[in-house]
Amino acid sequence: MSESLKAVKGMNDILPPESARWEWFEDVVRRVMSRYAYQNIRTPIVEPTALFVRGLGEVTDIVEKEMYSFEDKLNGDPLTLRPEGTAGVVRAVAEHSMLYEGGKRLYYIAAMFRHEKPQRGRYRQFHQVGVEALGFPGPDVDAEVILMVRALLAELGLSDVRLELNSLGQPAERQAHRAALIRYFEAHAEQLDEEAKRRLHTNPLRILDSKNPAMQGLVEAAPQLMDFLGEASLAHLNAVRASLDAVGQPYRINPRLVRGMDYYNLTVFEWVTDRLGAQGTVCGGGRYDGLIEQIGGKAAPAVGWGMGIERVLALLEDAGRAPAPLTPDVYAVVPDAAALPVAVATLEALRALGVRVQMHAAGKDGQGSFKSQFKKADASGARHALIFGADELAQGVVAVKPLREAGAPQELQPLNGVSAWGQKLCATRPDA
């Protein structure tokens, strides 16, 4: 026997019944998106590497060390598995001139790839729900996208996720802050770790994002961007706050919230929880008015967020929230293969009505005993066994045996009347 193959480290199989939780989550997402009039967009998994280098910024965790990059075998083009969703959506929007007739509200549910150290809530293939609202400059849409997260969390029944908010201002304001930061960190150079030293003159703002406990004191006392914001930036932030206040959504202003990508300006936010240890950020996003132009499109404002699906599902699992298992309405017991033509035709008619049908499948020794078929019918969770016995079929009927009600009698259903029975089955389903 050859050595058995395994999935790539940090990349997970999503198996039933866990996959049911994913489907349920995705259904909730689509429902919430439709309520806000966001449309689905699907972009390729592979993009030109330059898209992410230009879009995210060269001195970011993702571009420096987390990308799965390779060369196209035929022409040597540098390609990358998408590590996040925004850059690809922005490329598509620019490439297809999608903002020609006004703004667009888009969402995706998609796999992302980052070469990180796998641990709970951090994987090499992971999945995000994301929204991008493009072509809208105002704080109204910032508040809208933030409130979509609130609606989604509420629909999922998750209450332990807090909102943190900050403003990164505009480039000139950040420039002034950056100069002050460099002066400050230079004055305390002996306290900087290697990474911080390297970033001091390339991207000092990212030092504020440091997870090194030894630097927390230094970072805490650093000059704050909030003090460098001009009137317009402050007004934008205050307008977002007013919308959040209007619906009673609590938030904390976190001046240290800088986000991992270079493309953000003005509003940035994260939804965080204490329940997932170091992987506590469930959702992050903000405004990125400069990105479209940066990757070669016609300048347009934009705002969006990305949510880690594995992290949300871990919260749901901790909270014991799971969808009701999807069990068949009917398990078809077929004692003898001679009954298969009638059975198959009947089951297809039931399925066409929406009935969930699981058919007993033959083994290598045939249909198997009546008893073993019933065992399987029971284990399937089906509400009824439908028994295609030769004697009954000869009279034009099938036997229906309730499996979940003790003592309920077996009934006979005429084969030409299954459609009425099938409709009743659907209507009386416990999760209907």
Ligand code: ATP
């Ligand atoms: P972190 O600080 O945890 O590394 P990030 O700032 O890199 O997060 P973003 O790029 O903002 O994350 O992605 C948005 C969301 O996607 C995160 O808030 C998180 O929920 C999720 N996410 C990011 N990286 C991973 C990963 N490797 N595995 C699982 N989920 C992830």
Ligand code: MG
């Ligand atoms: Mg990260």
